[in-house]
Amino acid sequence: MTGREPAGAGALERVGLLERLMRAVRPEFRADVFRPGRDDAVFVRGECRLVNCLNMVGHPVRGLCDSHYQRWLHDPHRGGWEDWLAAEDERLLRRSVAPVCGVSGCNRSTTQNGLCQRHHRQWARRGRPEQTAWLAQVDYTPTEFGEADCQFPGCPRWAESAAMPYCHHHYARWKVAGRPDMAGWYAEVAREAVERQVPHVKLGRLGRHARLEVQYGLQCRHDEAVKRTPMLQVTTAVKHIVDASVTSLLDLDEPGWRKIFGAGRRIPCGQRDYASVSLRFVLDTRMRLIQLLIADDPWADQYPRDTWDLRLLGIPAGQPRLMHFGGIPQPWLRDVAKRWCRWRLARGVKASTVARNAIGVACFGRHLAAHAGSETRPADLTRERIESWLPTVAVRDHVGALSVFLRDVHRHDWLPDLPAGAFVFTDDAPPPRPAKPRFISEHLMRQLEAESNLALFDGDDARLVTRILINCGLRLKDARRLPFDCVVRDNTGAGYLAWVNHKIRERVAFFPISDTLAGQIADQQRRVLDRYPAGCRWLFPARKVNLNGSRPMPDISYRDYLNTWLRRIRLVDEHDRPTSVTPHQFRHTVATRLINADVPLHIVQQLLDHMSREMTAVYARLHNKTLRRHWENAVKVNADGQTTAIPADHPLADAAWMRLSMVRAKVTLPNGYCGAPVQTDCEYANPCLDCRFFITTTDFLDQHRRQRDETTKLINDAQRSGLARIAERNRRTLGKLDAIIDALETSQPGQIVAGGVVEDLGESLDAAG
Numbered sequence: 184m185t186g187r188e189p190a191g192a193g194a195l196e197r198v199g200l201l202e203r204l205m206r207a208v209r210p211e212f213r214a215d216v217f218r219p220g221r222d223d224a225v226f227v228r229g230e231c232r233l234v235n236c237l238n239m240v241g242h243p244v245r246g247l248c249d250s251h252y253q254r255w256l257h258d259p260h261r262g263g264w265e266d267w268l269a270a271e272d273e274r275l276l277r278r279s280v281a282p283v284c285g286v287s288g289c290n291r292s293t294t295q296n297g298l299c300q301r302h303h304r305q306w307a308r309r310g311r312p313e314q315t316a317w318l319a320q321v322d323y324t325p326t327e328f329g330e331a332d333c334q335f336p337g338c339p340r341w342a343e344s345a346a347m348p349y350c351h352h353h354y355a356r357w358k359v360a361g362r363p364d365m366a367g368w369y370a371e372v373a374r375e376a377v378e379r380q381v382p383h384v385k386l387g388r389l390g391r392h393a394r395l396e397v398q399y400g401l402q403c404r405h406d407e408a409v410k411r412t413p414m415l416q417v418t419t420a421v422k423h424i425v426d427a428s429v430t431s432l433l434d435l436d437e438p439g440w441r442k443i444f445g446a447g448r449r450i451p452c453g454q455r456d457y458a459s460v461s462l463r464f465v466l467d468t469r470m471r472l473i474q475l476l477i478a479d480d481p482w483a484d485q486y487p488r489d490t491w492d493l494r495l496l497g498i499p500a501g502q503p504r505l506m507h508f509g510g511i512p513q514p515w516l517r518d519v520a521k522r523w524c525r526w527r528l529a530r531g532v533k534a535s536t537v538a539r540n541a542i543g544v545a546c547f548g549r550h551l552a553a554h555a556g557s558e559t560r561p562a563d564l565t566r567e568r569i570e571s572w573l574p575t576v577a578v579r580d581h582v583g584a585l586s587v588f589l590r591d592v593h594r595h596d597w598l599p600d601l602p603a604g605a606f607v608f609t610d611d612a613p614p615p616r617p618a619k620p621r622f623i624s625e626h627l628m629r630q631l632e633a634e635s636n637l638a639l640f641d642g643d644d645a646r647l648v649t650r651i652l653i654n655c656g657l658r659l660k661d662a663r664r665l666p667f668d669c670v671v672r673d674n675t676g677a678g679y680l681a682w683v684n685h686k687i688r689e690r691v692a693f694f695p696i697s698d699t700l701a702g703q704i705a706d707q708q709r710r711v712l713d714r715y716p717a718g719c720r721w722l723f724p725a726r727k728v729n730l731n732g733s734r735p736m737p738d739i740s741y742r743d744y745l746n747t748w749l750r751r752i753r754l755v756d757e758h759d760r761p762t763s764v765t766p767h768q769f770r771h772t773v774a775t776r777l778i779n780a781d782v783p784l785h786i787v788q789q790l791l792d793h794m795s796r797e798m799t800a801v802y803a804r805l806h807n808k809t810l811r812r813h814w815e816n817a818v819k820v821n822a823d824g825q826t827t828a829i830p831a832d833h834p835l836a837d838a839a840w841m842r843l844s845m846v847r848a849k850v851t852l853p854n855g856y857c858g859a860p861v862q863t864d865c866e867y868a869n870p871c872l873d874c875r876f877f878i879t880t881t882d883f884l885d886q887h888r889r890q891r892d893e894t895t896k897l898i899n900d901a902q903r904s905g906l907a908r909i910a911e912r913n914r915r916t917l918g919k920l921d922a923i924i925d926a927l928e929t930s931q932p933g934q935i936v937a938g939g940v941v942e943d944l945g946e947s948l949d950a951a952g
Contacts, residue, residue: 186944192827195307197378199253199391199476200431200472200475200476201395202432203475203476203478204395204396204399204475205395205401205474207399208395208398208399208685208857209402212398212399212401212405214385214386214395215386215387216291216383216384216385216386217383217384217386217398217401217414217417217821218381218384219261219382219405219414220381221239221381222581223405224408224411224730225404225405225410225411225412225730226382226401226405226411226412226413226414227239227381227382228246228413229246231246231247231248231251232245232246232247232268233247233248233251233268233271233272233275234272234273235272235275235276235279236251237376237504238250238251238261238381239381239382244566244695245561248382248417249382251271254271255267255271266502279339280338280339280341280382281293281350281352281353282297283340284297284298284299284302285297285314285318286298286302286321286323287299287318287321287323288322288323289302289323289329290340290341291338291340291341291343291351291766291804292333292340292350292351292352292353293351294351296314297314299343299351299695300351301326302321303636305321316442318824321335326344327725328344328345330342331345331348333348333349333350333353333481334349335349335350335353335369336350336369339351340352348497348560354567362868364591364835372481372873382413382414384416384417384418384421385421386421388421388425389421389425390423392430392431393424393429393430393431393432395431395469396419396431396468396472397417397420397424397432397846398470398938399468399471399475400464400465400467400468400471401417403468403471404464404467407731408730408731408733409728409729409733409734410462410727410728410730411730413460413654416460416461416464417461417464419461420461420462420464420465421454421736423443423461423465424465426443427440427443430473431472432465432468433469433473434470435475437466440462440465440466440469441462444459444461444462444465457558462663468637470495471790474494474495474496474704477495479493481496481497481511482496482525486521486525489507489509489517490503490505490506490507490508490509490510491505491506491508492504493505493506493534496528498528498534501836502533502535502536503534503538504526504540506524506534506537506541507538507541507542507545508520508521508524508545509546510542510548510549510639511544511545511549512548512549512552512555512557513552513559514549515560515561515598516544516551516561519592519597519598520544520548520588522597523544523588523591523592523597524540524541526595527540527589527666539580539584539585540584540587541589542581542584543578543580543581543582543584544584544585544588545580545581546576546578546581547569547572547585547861550571550572550575551563551564551568551572554568554571557569558833560600561598561599561600562600562601563600564598564601564602564605564606565602565605566602566605566606567717568607568686569585569606569607569611570652573607573611576613579613579615580593581614582607582611582612582714583612585607586606586607586608586609586611589601589605589606589839590606591605593605593606609901613851618665620787621767621768621771621775622768622771622772622775623764623769623771623772624756626756626757627754627756627764628653628865630752630754630755631649631754633652636748636752637649637650639748639751639752640744640748641744641747641748642744643706643707643710644707644710644723644726644736644742645736645744645745647703647704647723648663648723648741649745649748649769650700650703650738651653651665651680651700652769652770653765653769653772654696654697654700654772654773655680655682655692655694655773656769656770656771656772656773656790656791656888657695657752657770657775658680658686658770659685659738659741659742659765659766659767660685660686660738661682661683661685661686661739662723662766663723663724663735663737664683664684664721664723664735665680665682665683665686665721665723666681666683666710666719666720666722667702667711667720667794669681669682669722670696670701671693676726677695678695678696678697678698678700678701679693679694679695680693680694680695680696680698681703682695684792687792690792692789692792694790697907699758701704704722707723707870708722711724711732714732714822715731715732718732719732720733721734721735721736721817723735723736724736724792725736725737725739725740736743742766745766747765749763749764770791772786775789779942787788803816835865849945879923882922883929884927885929887920887923887924887927888924889918891917891921892919894913894916894920895917896916897913898910898913901913916929
């Protein structure tokens with residue numbers, strides 16, 4: 184048995200399902216024609232966009248009722264969209280009331296040739312002259328019995344005569360209806376008008392059982408109030424069910440229904456696949472039927488299967504749909520793996536984690552079968568077998584899965600014959616790959632944080648998610664699922680973002696935020712309340728399939744918004760090459776910025792809510808590596824403007840980097856660094872261009888240029904005052920500044936100057952060592 188087999192497909196099960204359906208389907212959904220209310224947000228999208236049409240929307244894209252959508256679709260002279268709407272609205276306005284007689288002063292409805300019955304006879308007696316000229320000569324004269332209004336509700340025309348209470352138009356409708364009682368006829372006309380206005384679906388073509396199943400599906404969609412379900416798509420679903428000649432939706436499995444609907448076929452560009460919406464309604468209804476059938480004990484139905492359908496077990500949406508055990512060759516290992524997975528699900532472990540654990544156990548089971556035969560028993564699962572499997576594992580998580588599995592099996596004594604030494608220890612798994620720098624460079628962050636670029640986001644909600652990621656370093660799943668009331672303030676009025684760490688058992692954490700960001704969150708809260716006046720639990724509810732606000736923004740939706748925005752702003756790196764970033768890189772960037780700002784490590788750990796300080800320390804190590812890389816790539820010039828290269832692969836490169844890091848911290852200079860050893864005593868309190876230990880880079884070009892301008896001015900002032908000695912001393916300084924500036928402006932990255940001569944640092948280190 185597999186998870187894809189249609190549960191309850193047998194005749195006995197179908198009888199039991201019919202009894203449950205009879206109890207479950209409410210009377211308002213039992214009619215052969217399902218007609219939702221005008222205010223039903225699930226089945227109705229509002230009124231037709233034509234002002235003079237009272238029908239409800241049937242077509243989701245054009246915003247037209249079904250009749251006007253078909254009229255627009257088949258109109259050969261429709262022209263432009265806006266022109267067609269205006270013309271159709273004007274036509275509806277003319278049709279909304281009976282046309283009036285062309286004789287000025289006459290308010291009777293027309294019969295022929297634009298004239299009422301009385302004036303048409305007069306015009307005919309005159310020999311039917313040219314009508315425009317004749318109308319200009321005719322004066323209206325009242326009848327002997329006077330004029331009376333038409334008795335039909337809302338009609339502005341006069342009645343035809345004293346004996347006829349209706350205008351000609353409504354008298355004709357009354358006769359066609361069989362001259363019924365007037366009050367009953369008015370009510371029937373109003374009821375028919377309402378029925379025409381609201382989209383509906385006819386279920387009479389379905390058999391009794393299938394009709395009740397579809398009615399149950401409509402009831403579930405209505406009660407869940409999550410997905411829009413247009414009646415046009417339900418009508419399409421009913422047509423396919425009839426064509427399939429089935430008595431129950433359970434007669435076909437999911438692949439069978441996909442074949443019936445032609446799922447996977449190529450859809451022409453610009454057209455929407457409405458069959459997919461209809462197919463989804465059938466598949467959802469089928470799933471609800473299975474849930475209804477096994478409602479007493481879902482585990483009794485799913486546990487014996489080699490593939491569990493987690494939807495039937497009440498696992499929330501967003502988790503894996505299926506969990507597979509068929510890949511475990513040994514029946515005893517498969518049984519205990521099922522028991523272990525059920526126990527972990529009951530403890531609240533995420534279904535995605537449990538599904539990966541099951542794959543890891545299956546991986547070991549295949550290895551055990553290959554090396555010990557298919558008839559292995561629990562006693563064959565020895566430490567020696569485990570050690571033979573470890574070198575073959577390609578996925579590190581599989582080792583951890585087997586470790587936890589064996590630990591729990593020993594703890595609960597699920598396999599009494601399991602050898603006592605059958606364990607996987609912590610250090611059995613291969614070491615994790617070293618962490619790589621994942622923070623975003625400041626060059627990219629300036630583009631990402633520019634307000635002109637942020638304004639190009641598709642939607643205020645996705646833009647605000649990005650601001651929160653940039654400023655607070657949340658994981659994407661935590662930012663998407665922020666609660667509606669996520670801003671709290673302390674006794675000083677300072678604002679904090681209260682977020683839930685879903686990675687660590689939904690622990691609440693806090694991050695200080697600015698008043699600006701707090702105001703932007705308040706704006707988002709107002710937008711959410713405008714959309715959901717009754718309230719919503721999420722700050723960022725999903726835009727689609729979320730009528731009741733129960734779903735947060737999906738992960739894939741935000742990533743689509745982010746990638747579209749990155750292409751729109753044309754994000755480029757330092758070499759003008761197009762590049763991209765991921766949402767989690769913002770978290771690394773916030774951590775690195777905090778480390779840069781000398782925020783203590785334990786504070787960074789608390790702000791990001793890391794489980795350990797070792798995790799936070801990764802950012803400090805990554806930042807140190809990045810500083811070294813930038814230092815190695817920088818152009819470095821000494822007091823004489825001479826440069827040399829640092830070989831990054833030299834044996835003493837690490838030692839040289841440590842020395843430079845120490846001397847950079849020794850003294851702060853306004854225009855460079857002191858390159859002297861830490862042990863060297865210097866008599867100067869300020870940088871001296873004559874010092875052989877002086878080192879500078881392009882970072883200080885502006886300071887050098889300002890000093891050159893000031894030195895030039897000082898030389899000119901000294902010459903005007905006759906101070907030749909001062910002028911001569913400063914000319915020497917000016918020459919050194921010119922040399923430094925020229926070298927920094929023309930040198931290639933990766934070079935420095937030291938000791939007054941151009942030399943390779945590696946050769947210097949070799950000579951010294």
